[in-house]
Amino acid sequence: MMRLGVIADDFTGATDIASFLVQNGMATVQLNGVPPGDETIDADAIVVSLKSRSCPAAQAVSDSLAALSWLQQQGCERFYFKYCSTFDSTAAGNIGPVTDALLEALGETQTVISPALPVNGRTVYQGYLFVMDQLLSESGMRHHPVTPMTDSNLLRLMDAQAQGKAGLIASSVLDQGADAVRQRLGELKADGVRYVVLDALHEQHLLTQGAAVQQMKLVTGGSGLAIGLARQLASGAHDKQQAQAAGAPQGKRAVVISGSCSTMTNRQVAIYRQQAPAQVVEVEACLQDPQAYALQLCDWVVQNADGELAPLLYATSDAQQLQQIQQQYGAARSSEAVEQCFAAVVRELKARDFRRFIVAGGETSGVVAQTLGVRAFYIGPVISPGVPWVRDTEQPISLALKSGNFGDENFFARAQTEFPL
Numbered sequence: 001m002m003r004l005g006v007i008a009d010d011f012t013g014a015t016d017i018a019s020f021l022v023q024n025g026m027a028t029v030q031l032n033g034v035p036p037g038d039e040t041i042d043a044d045a046i047v048v049s050l051k052s053r054s055c056p057a058a059q060a061v062s063d064s065l066a067a068l069s070w071l072q073q074q075g076c077e078r079f080y081f082k083y084c085s086t087f088d089s090t091a092a093g094n095i096g097p098v099t100d101a102l103l104e105a106l107g108e109t110q111t112v113i114s115p116a117l118p119v120n121g122r123t124v125y126q127g128y129l130f131v132m133d134q135l136l137s138e139s140g141m142r143h144h145p146v147t148p149m150t151d152s153n154l155l156r157l158m159d160a161q162a163q164g165k166a167g168l169i170a171s172s173v174l175d176q177g178a179d180a181v182r183q184r185l186g187e188l189k190a191d192g193v194r195y196v197v198l199d200a201l202h203e204q205h206l207l208t209q210g211a212a213v214q215q216m217k218l219v220t221g222g223s224g225l226a227i228g229l230a231r232q233l234a235s236g237a238h239d240k241q242q243a244q245a246a247g248a249p250q251g252k253r254a255v256v257i258s259g260s261c262s263t264m265t266n267r268q269v270a271i272y273r274q275q276a277p278a279q280v281v282e283v284e285a286c287l288q289d290p291q292a293y294a295l296q297l298c299d300w301v302v303q304n305a306d307g308e309l310a311p312l313l314y315a316t317s318d319a320q321q322l323q324q325i326q327q328q329y330g331a332a333r334s335s336e337a338v339e340q341c342f343a344a345v346v347r348e349l350k351a352r353d354f355r356r357f358i359v360a361g362g363e364t365s366g367v368v369a370q371t372l373g374v375r376a377f378y379i380g381p382v383i384s385p386g387v388p389w390v391r392d393t394e395q396p397i398s399l400a401l402k403s404g405n406f407g408d409e410n411f412f413a414r415a416q417t418e419f420p421l
């Protein structure tokens, strides 16, 4: 069986794809960054999560190449560059430069671009990316604090970020099945097309994509293509229930941390505030006396941790508030201050025996997992599509790491009530 190596550009994105791989029959282990040693991982798929979505492009490239080379040493022969289903990227990259570097390192001249995840409302039609019924550039993503997306055309986005030529395989070809897609890939390759954007309107298109690209050394996309690819690569020998059991949540004391400003997280926070104790995290206080403020927030969490639902700390703001904050303190400075505050808070909460962390936002999740010293985890049962519970392989810590736009409105409460101790 072909071993799959996944390089994910953020934390919740990595957990998202790992969850779909497990659900579709591949035993999967997720690692936080490239491990320093040469331990051998026993799994059908290995997902390495990086923090390479919004860092400078050169760093994203070198981190991704280091992950590739480590995955090759692990015996992986197929590779998947996982980015966001909303194609989150800065003006200078990083999806284009990383894709180019991986192609070159693998000696390949073509790959696919497939961010679609229809179960979560991300579809691609004629190369345009939609979030539910809106174009990406007209969705809440246009106000993202770090990677605002103001263009929805994936071919144009690749043209702007990458070195080579972009082309399209439209949904009408996907409707004809995997052979038709494979043939079109060949024609586009002959025309020198390096990045082939794949339309997908529903899950059958993802299954067709998986069948058409199973021989490609490198594919790129959101987690949707992983459904199709895992169905092709999975051995079938692996017990899905058993694999998920290893990641079932444990640990009594829980906290909810929300650093995402997405439209969905704003709604989830608004609902949860009515159900559980909630405390806003003020940017100004984070900047003024970070250590003292973090301790104050921890004390509040501890005082409110004995109810039915875990206390919530949130920096989540709507687009208007966020714009105001960013004008006042600077976008990078304010988001860094919030991340550092959450880091200090979870460090202290771990010392005070908190064992379950429910976190909203990819960057925020990366910071939390890093601070908790989580190096690898088992993928557990699914709370919402793309968001499983996961459990540290070494410490008794459980995490639910939610991508900004994922989950239903009642996600924070469901993550607890549907998985009681």
Ligand SMILES: Nc1ncnc2c1ncn2[C@@H]1O[C@H](COP(=O)(O)OP(=O)(O)OP(=O)(O)O)[C@@H](O)[C@H]1O
Residues within 6 Å of the ligand: 010, 012, 013, 144, 145, 146, 259, 260, 261, 262, 265, 283, 315, 316, 317, 322, 325, 326, 334, 335, 336, 338, 339, 360, 361, 362, 363, 364, 365, 402, 403, 404, 405
């Ligand atoms: N009130 C705020 N003011 C300024 N920055 C904030 C505020 N709240 C959150 N942030 C920052 O915004 C960023 C949000 O990114 P994060 O990746 O955590 O969420 P997201 O982008 O919605 O999630 P995902 O990447 O999974 O889609 C973080 O760097 C966070 O620190």
Ligand SMILES: O=C(O)[C@@H](O)C(=O)CO
Residues within 6 Å of the ligand: 010, 012, 013, 014, 016, 017, 083, 084, 085, 086, 222, 223, 362, 386, 403, 404
């Ligand atoms: O693909 C997605 O939407 C998510 O897995 C993600 O990457 C958000 O950070």
